[in-house]
Amino acid sequence: MSDRRVLGDFLRACRGRVSPSQVGLPVGAGRRQTPGLRREEVAALAGVSVDYYIRLEQGRDTNPSLAVLDALAAALRLTEDERGHLLDLARAVADRRPGGRQPVAARPGLLTLLESVRPTPGFVLDQVSNLLAANPEGLRLLWGIAAWEPQRRNLIRYVFTHPAARSVFEDWAGMARDCVAHLRTVQGRDPGSPELAALTGELCAASAEFAQLWAHYEVRTKRGARRMFAHPAVGRVELTSEILTAPDGQRFVAFQAAPGPDRDALALLGLVGDDVPEHGHGAEYEQR
Template identity: 50%
Template structure:
């Protein structure tokens, strides 16, 4: 077992990514044995003693005040999501964290399934807190070839990105997309750090994907919002689509993701080729869904 707490591991990982020059400190002479900032440098920037900070990293101090957490966040130059993650880990280390109640987060409401049909021909799907694909309309199934051929319990978008041969080529650039997906897992994991589902997924990917292990160790944190993605799709070719992410109420973290493209563009034409011709006979997209 690795030393210390998850809070300590997070602090070490983030400290290693900050150079002295970034925070206005001289690099010093000779070769630095420590990647990033030394403990004493970060402690000085945060206004805490070196001994106190060392005990935080090693898990011997487990009750930092919110003011100390904020000071460490500023010293580490954390973004908003990473700052919230640091507070979550401090709560967890102190024992003040309250375990969320179990939810039916893999059950998609009928009203949401009807929404997936209502937005056609736009590709749309529903994912769980930990990126498990729960339901999709026909265009969304065709957007991610091979994902829906997996058994329902394996249909996870992060798993698809790292372990499916199409998933490793579909999203361009691949490294940027998988980094964001892993950062999302880090962010939502702070809300339920004891989740068996998350532990099983991370354990599988650490074992089977050196790329995942490398990116997971960076401790990047970021919630997924809207944006754009470029696809090198094996059937319809290159296209860049914008997407919106909407959190569904009373679902334990389910999100509805809808893609679109500007009207009259080549991107829209490629996207529309994902929609099957026999739309009139298609019913609401159930959670098991059709295979593509």
């Protein structure tokens, strides 16, 4: 995809999700051919000319002012995360920033932190969620990912293509949506990222569900969340993730447990062997 079109793609996706009634416009008689708002309706709501708005969607104007972006965000009823994404896209496209290479090694301080938090499962991820490092509990929490070659280990690839993921994450659909929404925020900061283009191209081809979510264009910043795991080695456990982001974009992610059985399960996770599932039939996933 051309960097000049990413801003327009986002605007089109957003106006397609807003109904006239949501912004106080009459639906009118007959069937609307355009889902959501028409271009002229968005332009009127934002106080810009229809021609100017069309140029934005077509990538022929890539330097809108902050006032115009704020007006568009209000017209399209964007969330704070979506508004931030709109601003990021506009800056990135206007600056023509070249896609930068992702760091290939975890920061030394984050590696130390991985050991310090044990038996809490911990990971170091880059912006597109490549697994740069993990403690033993972290690798075992993502059951089966250790069987992949290190360069293939990516949290989002795991969610959409590993057969164990749909069992490990009880709310797999929610996890999948969060992963794709995160990738859209990455695109906003660096539309030309070759790592992002390679990953999204691969997953669109490998997973119809990923392709559908990517086309839906949901934007949401990754934040801590409660997740329920149905783990083949230690059973059912509820964990809360915490995310720390370093200046270079590397993320430290830890899944913590409240005192009680869930915390005991994490201690067990650090002790069980990778090939000795104690609940269910997790061993089969290690062979895939």
